[in-house]
Amino acid sequence: MSKVLVVDDEKSIRLTLCAFLRLEGYEAFDASDAHEAIEIVNNNAIDVVVTDIVMPGISGVDLINDIRAVSKDIRIIVMTGEPTLETAVQSVQRGASDYLSKPFRRNDFLRIVGNAAQMKTMIDEKQRLEKQNIEYQHHLEEMVRERTDALRRATIGIVNLLSQVVEFRDPYTSGHQRRVGNLAARIAEEMNLEKSTIENLRIIGYIHDIGKVAIPAEILSKPGRLTSPEIELLKSHSECGYEMVKKVDLPSYFADAVHQHHERLDGSGYPNHLKGDEISIESYILMVADVVEAMELHRPYRPSLGQESALSEIQSNRGVLYHPKVVDACLRLFDSGYKIDDKLYEVSVHL
Ligand SMILES: [Fe+2]
Incomplete structure (x- = not known):
């Protein structure tokens, strides 16, 4: 039941009003002056004064x-024995919700207190619901955060698994896809592309050679030169990868980049001899990252050509085989001291 405090310097009035209130079931408090009243308000959850x-x-x-x-x-x-309009207005301006003109009848007193108590109950209920709503929202946000983190962990786990499937069959290129993914992401960052593109490019890089699972392992790990038919078979990995990735519900440039990472600006690449705008910007980035990483690292059929040769390859073919903006970004990156790494970054797929 509501708690009501009666403040009056006349003891008989206080006690009478408190008696009325208690008969109606209220918890009644009384104070003889403002000091005492504030003390009671501070220590009790008073609803009506x-x-x-x-x-x-x-x-x-x-x-x-x-x-x-x-x-x-x-x-x-407020109770006033001199019910002038001025006092009532002043009281309401200060924040009173109602007033009683002395003398008043018991029923009027109880009606006005009843209304005030009901109003306070409604305010409390509204606040309780608002608080509950905020708590629920926080809980919901926390749940979404937890699920997103779990999803991110699952995503990187699956991406890594796919990456390892390829590298298990092609052990000489161990870590190649991770290094390409990380370099592609840094080039995209250097080009000021959106965060979603940067993170997606990292994932694409991690799996861009997925089509190699369809290539015989003897070809993948053969030391020395491949025969022409073997080369043709090896080249089919981008087509195979495309067929695999396009079935997944991802932005279309995932499958396109896997498909196009061996195409070249002038149409001299494979499998479809695409050129210029027919190749997506994500593919151009992946292409440069792939070339630089492949030249810089040791391969079964040749030793490392070194960073210098890798960068000179993209520089001399800037605007011929490779997209100029991508080459420029890549060169700036290495100029600033960037080193390719094969760290597995936690990533989310941006749909
Ligand atoms: Fe490839």
Whole structure:
């Protein structure tokens, strides 16, 4: 039941009003002045204060200010023996919700207190629901965060698994896809592409040779030169990879980049001799990352050609085989001291 505080310097009035309230089931408190009233308000969750206006010391009107400093929700009813409009207006301006003109009847008193108590209950309920709503939202946000983290971990686990499937069959290129993915992401970053493109490119790099699972292992690990038919078979990995990736519900440039990473700007690449705008920017980035990584690292059929040769290859074929903007970004990156790494980064797929 609501808690009501009666403030009046006349003891008989206080006690009578409190008796009325208790008979109605309220928990009633009484105070003889403003100091005592504030003390009670501070220590009890008072719902309604009924206060006299004219009291020794702090007046009822000033008491309203003091109560409002503690709570804006407590309902305040002022009792006045001199019911001038001015006093009522002043009280309402200070934050009183209602007033009673002395003398008043028991029923009027209980009706006004009842209304105020009901209003306070509604305010409390509204606040409880708002708090509950905020807590629910926080809980929901936390759940979404947890699920997103779990999804991210699962994604990188699956991407890594796919990457390892290829490298298991082609052990000489161990770590190649991770290094290409990481370099491609850094080039995209250097080109100021969107974060989603950067992260997706990293994933594409990690699996770009997935089509090699369809190539016989003897070809993949054969030391020395491949025969022409073997080369043709090896080249089919980008087509095979495309067929595999396009079936997954991902942005289309995932499959396109896998398909096009051996195409070249002038149409001299494979499998479809695409040129210029027919090749996506993601593919151009992956292409340069693939070439630089492949030249820089040791291969079964040749030793490492070194970073210098790798960079001079893309520089001399800038605008011929490779997209100029991608080459420029890649050169800037290495100029600033970038070193290719094969770290497995935690990534999310951006759909
Ligand atoms: Fe490839």
